[in-house]
Amino acid sequence: MVEKFKREWLTAPGTNILAGIVVALALIPEAIAFSIIAGVDPMVGLYASFLIAVIISFVGGRPAMISAATGAIALLVTPLVSEYGVDYLLAATILMGVIQIILGILKVGKLMKFIPNSVMIGFVNALAIMIFMSQLEHIFGISIDTYIYVIITLFIVYVVPRFFKKIPAPLIALVVLTSIYLIFGSNVGTVGDLGDIDRSLPSFFLPDVPFTMETLMIILPYSVSMALVGLVESLLTARIVDNATDTYSSKNRESRGQGIANFVTGFFGGMGGCAMIGQSVINVRSGATTRLSTFTAGVFLMFLIIVLGEWVVQIPMPILAGIMVMVSIGTFDWGSFRFLQKAPRTDAFVMLITVIIVLMTDNLAIGVIVGVVFSALFFATKISKVDVHLEELADTVTLRFAGQIFFASIDTTIEQIEFKKYDKPVQLDFSRAHLWDDSAVDAVDTIVRKFEEKGNTVYVHQLNADSRKIVKELSQINEQHLT
Amino acid sequence: MYKNILLAADGSDNSFRAAEESLNFINGETEITIINVIDAETSKNDVLHSSPSESIIHKRKEKLAKIVELYETNKISCNIRFEHGTPNETVVSAANSGSYQLVVLGSRGLNTLQEMVMGSVSHKVAKRSNIPVVIVK
Structure with missing residues (x-):
């Protein structure tokens, strides 16, 4: 027990703290951008990222994996927020947590193996396409300045890391371009146009919703989708981190941990989240292996917001849009094109149908379910050939x-x-x-x-x-x- | 002749050419260690494209099979080391570990722009390795 605690928290603390700081810096623009996708104040995503990262560092199953507010969840809840408001999102997040805890206790982690690769590839591709599409309104048809900011952001995030790796390039883009904006001014929208930044620690409150059956019926479908999508992305990420660090992790503990993190986060004004493939890859690449890295990421993120909060509202939107374009390019599985040519026809079909259903319904959960049903049918057909x-x-x-x-x-x-x-x-x-x-x-x-x-x-x-x-x-x- | 040679290989044609070139630096006594670095990005790709963990290991071994075969037909003993990390740093730290006298690796032959965006592993290894480096073009 003590042995395990030492291994999971205290191995190479320096490297893990540094990795966590790098992740925190990379998380800030994403948490803000995902809040904007969901249609809530930036603080809802920033609080969520802080809380989820810190809580999951204790209760998660996969050391060194990063969980926070994510695009997958943000994209799911957009209609809920626009129709009913942020309090319903918080209530849905709490219920999402409850569902995940139950699924974790039922050991649903094992069921993950029934989700075939073709559905998983469809999932990440659909996610990437949706994140990309959500940024178009912040890029096109606004102003010439907007295009220039986006182009410079993309240039910085792709070229600078070749020469200088100590600070994540998205943060460099954020600081340099926001400074330019503050000094010279430009015709661009800013984060402040979309919401306020509150420089305080999150505090406990009950979401302001009527506690009725009607409320439950409104949030339940969202909570179920959020719970499913959160687990799919988290357990996929856990497998990737397992592979990248050559260690094994408990998928059931991770499912329960995700539930606990979301449950608590909802009471502190944060939106639901899950594990993030991109951030976890950054963390592992920086040498992280322990829970301390995830913990540091959350704490340092909150520290930065309290110190730098007043600057955050001044961030020009096109910088975030550029960073999100990079995130979507990084999320997309570029091996898919070879997969489409080489994989069995039915697998290729399942991958495409998963993407198409997600894009038609704007719901990753439905895409995964339809994908799994199709692959089960194909499997039954294939196997029933005698x-x-x-x-x-x-x-x-x-x-x-x-x-x-x-x-x-x-x-x-x-x-x-x-x-x-x-x-x-x-x-x-x-x-x-x-x-x-x-x-x-x-x-x-x-x-x-x-x-x-x-x-x-x-x-x-x-x-x-x-x-x-x-x-x-x-x-x-x-x-x-x-x- | 060198006694212990480190061959950095990713299974590409370039790394096969590097393996062929390494035959010029060896005799029957030489031990070749093939180092294959698995980046976190590679893990993402492998997890998405092959399900049970055994088949991932199998796939990775298969990528290096051509090189292993080359050494076997030349009766050179070789072993494979899979390492997790960023390619250039991991190869450099293996090269500088003191167990090898020479490191051989292929160059992807990138142009200036590609090198700027993707980074050159061979360039970085050449710069920071303490033992002789052979870059095969």
């Missing part, structure tokens, strides 16, 4: 079955057989097949009976151990048929 091959030998006729025999595949299996009178014994060879259920056993019974009705002697051959067991338990076939 091959029956007829072989006439000198003294027997052998029917070789290959594939998975279960309720969905018995029709296609039996259809392939021609029941007629052979002048030799009929052998049913199951060496390359597996019987899965009651229906499969029924099917074997049926096949044996039909051949016997035509006056053949039938033997059932080479059932594997599992199949033989269920045949023994369920079948009417008597021992003399089994060889």
Whole structure:
């Protein structure tokens, strides 16, 4: 216990604190931009990032992973905020936390493996496209100055890191360009046009919503979507961090931790969040391995806001838009184009349908669910292909079955057989097949009976151990048929 | 001849050419260590494109199979080291660990603009390594 605490908190503290500071600097522009996407004051996203990062550093399952306010959640709640206001968002965040805690207790982490890669790739691509699209209104048709700021921001974030890595390039863009704006002035919108910055620590309050069934019915669909999307992105990120650090982490503890973090955050005026792929990659690249890095990221973020709060409202919007374009480019899975060419057609289809459904519904959760349903259907179709091959030998006729025999595949299996009178014994060879259920056993019974009705002697051959067991338990076939 | 050579390889054609070039610096006694650096970005890509963890390791080994085969046909003993981190820093710290006398790596042959945006691993390794560096173009 003490050993584990030391390892998860105190290994290489210097490196981890530095990594956390780098992440905090990179988190600020994102937290503000995600607040603007959701349609709330920047403080709602900044408080969320502070609270979620600090809480998850204690209760999360994956050390060195960064959780905060995210684009995935912000994009989900935009309609809720515009229709009902920020308090409903806070209530939805609390409920989101409750749902995630329950899912964590139910050990839903294990269910993640039912989300195939094609759906995951569709998820990150749809997320990237949505973040990108959400920025267009802050870039186009505003002013020439806006375009110039966006272009300079993109130049800084892509070129500066090649020469200078100590400070995250988005922050350099933010500081340099905001200074230029403050000195020379430009015709651009600022964060202040969209909301205020409050230079105080978050405090506890109940969201100002009526505690009625009606409220619950309004927030519940959002909370369910937020909970699902939050877990999908968090557990995907956890797998990436596991791989990048060559360590294993508890997915169920992470699910519960995400729930606790969101539950508490909602009571302190923060919007829901989850793990962030991009920030976690930055953290790990900076050498982070412990919970201390995540903790530092949250605390340092809050410290900066209290110190620098009055400057934040002066940040020109096009800088944030440029940074978000970079985030979307970094989020997109550029391996997708090769995936579309090389992967099986059905996988490519599932990836595309996931993206299309998300873009049509503006809801990542629906995209994931539709994607999983399609891939399950394709899987069932693929696996329900059973091959029956007829072989006439000198003294027997052998029917070789290959594939998975279960309720969905018995029709296609039996259809392939021609029941007629052979002048030799009929052998049913199951060496390359597996019987899965009651229906499969029924099917074997049926096949044996039909051949016997035509006056053949039938033997059932080479059932594997599992199949033989269920045949023994369920079948009417008597021992003399089994060889 | 060198006794212990470090070959930085990512499985690309360039790294295969580097492996071929390294044959000029060895005899039967030489031990080759192939170092493959897995960046966090690579992890993201690998996790998205292959599901169970074993298959990721398998995929990574497969990328280096051509190089391993090259050494095997030349009867040179070689082993693979997978390391996590940023490519240039990880290769430099392995090179400077004292276990090797020479580091060989391929150059992607980037133009000035690409180098500005993507950064050149070979350039950085050449600058900061304490042992001789062979960059294969």
